[in-house]
Amino acid sequence: MIIDRPRPSRTLDYHLVLPAPGDPIGAGILVEEFTRQEDFCATGLQSASWTPGGGWWSSAALSLGLRADPAVLARVVPTGPAEAADAYRRLGGGELPSEVVLRTYFRDHQPIAVAAPLRLGPSRPPDGFSxxxxxxxxxxxxxxxxxxxxxxxxxxxxxxxxxxxxxxxxxxxxxxxxxxxxxxxxxxxxxxxxxxxxxxxxxxxxxxxxxxxxxxxxxxxxxxxxxxxxxx
Missing domain, CATH: 3.30.70 (Alpha-Beta Plaits)
Incomplete structure (x- = not known):
C-alpha cells in the first residue's frame, strides 16, 4: 500500500558509506537531494559528504559518478535520517545537523539533462482521463x-x-x-x-x-x- 498524500516529502536522501582500506572516500555519511521539475523529473543533483576528521564537503559530480563505479557503489547503503543520525553520532560527529543546515553544505550542483517528453503510443488518453x-x-x-x-x-x-x-x-x-x-x-x-x-x-x-x-x-x-x- 502506498501512502496517499498531496505532495512529495522534501526529506533529503541519506546514505551510509562503509569503510574500505585505501579508499579516499572512507567511511562516513552522504546526503543528497535531486532538483526536480514540477512533474518530478530530475534536473540535477546536489550533495554533501561527511567523514570523521574531514568535516563536510560538497561534490555533486563525485556523487553522481559513484553510481557508475561498482566498487564504490557496493559501499553505499541507502538509509533514513534516524539511521544516518545514529551513524553520525557513533563516528564522532555529535548531533546530525538539521536538513536546513545540511542544505547549506550543498556548494555545487550537477545538472542532469532533461529532454522534452516523447509522445509514445496513442496521443489521446483513455476515456475518463485528461x-x-x-x-x-x-x-x-x-x-x-x-x-x-x-x-x-x-x-x-x-x-x-x-x-x-x-x-x-x-x-x-x-x-x-x-x-x-x-x-x-x-x-x-x-x-x-x-x-x-x-x-x-x-x-x-x-x-x-x-x-x-x-x-x-x-x-x-x-x-x-x-x-x-x-x-x-
Whole structure:
C-alpha cells in the first residue's frame, strides 16, 4: 500500500558509506537531494559528504559518478535520517545537523539533462482521463531475490510480471490511476521502474507524491536513485 498524500516529502536522501582500506572516500555519511521539475523529473543533483576528521564537503559530480563505479557503489547503503543520525553520532560527529543546515553544505550542483517528453503510443488518453504520463525512475545497485519477493507481496503482483518486469503494482490516488513495472535495464546492475499515470482533471498533484513514495520504497530495499525521466 502506498501512502496517499498531496505532495512529495522534501526529506533529503541519506546514505551510509562503509569503510574500505585505501579508499579516499572512507567511511562516513552522504546526503543528497535531486532538483526536480514540477512533474518530478530530475534536473540535477546536489550533495554533501561527511567523514570523521574531514568535516563536510560538497561534490555533486563525485556523487553522481559513484553510481557508475561498482566498487564504490557496493559501499553505499541507502538509509533514513534516524539511521544516518545514529551513524553520525557513533563516528564522532555529535548531533546530525538539521536538513536546513545540511542544505547549506550543498556548494555545487550537477545538472542532469532533461529532454522534452516523447509522445509514445496513442496521443489521446483513455476515456475518463485528461492526460497520460509515462515515467522511468532509474536505480543503481542490485536486488536480492528476497527483496524482489517482498516487493511483489507489497504490490500484490500476480503471475510472473508484465513485459519482462519482476514486480508490478497499481494504485488509484487523488484523481489519478497509476500502474508500474520494475525490470532490469542496461548491461550492468541497474533497475528501472516504469510508471504510467492516467490523470483526471485536477489530479496532477498526486503524480509527484506517488513517484516519491515509490522511489523511497525502492531506496528502502537498497537501491540508489540515479534519475527520473519522463517519456510521455
Amino acid at each position: 492526460e497520460q504520463r509515462v515515467y522511468r525512475v532509474l536505480f543503481a545497485k542490485d536486488l536480492r531475490a528476497e527483496q524482489v519477493a517482498a516487493l511483489r507481496r507489497r504490490w500484490r503482483t500476480t503471475g510472473g510480471g508484465t513485459a519482462g518486469s519482476v514486480a508490478d503494482g497499481r494504485h488509484d490516488s487523488g484523481g489519478a490511476r497509476f500502474s508500474w513495472h520494475l525490470r532490469r535495464v542496461g548491461h550492468t546492475l541497474a533497475w528501472g521502474l516504469d510508471v504510467t499515470a492516467l490523470v483526471r482533471i485536477g489530479g496532477a498533484d498526486a503524480v509527484p507524491a506517488i513517484l516519491a513514495d515509490l522511489t523511497n520504497l525502492l531506496r528502502q530495499h537498497g537501491l540508489v536513485t540515479v534519475t527520473t525521466e519522463r517519456f510521455a
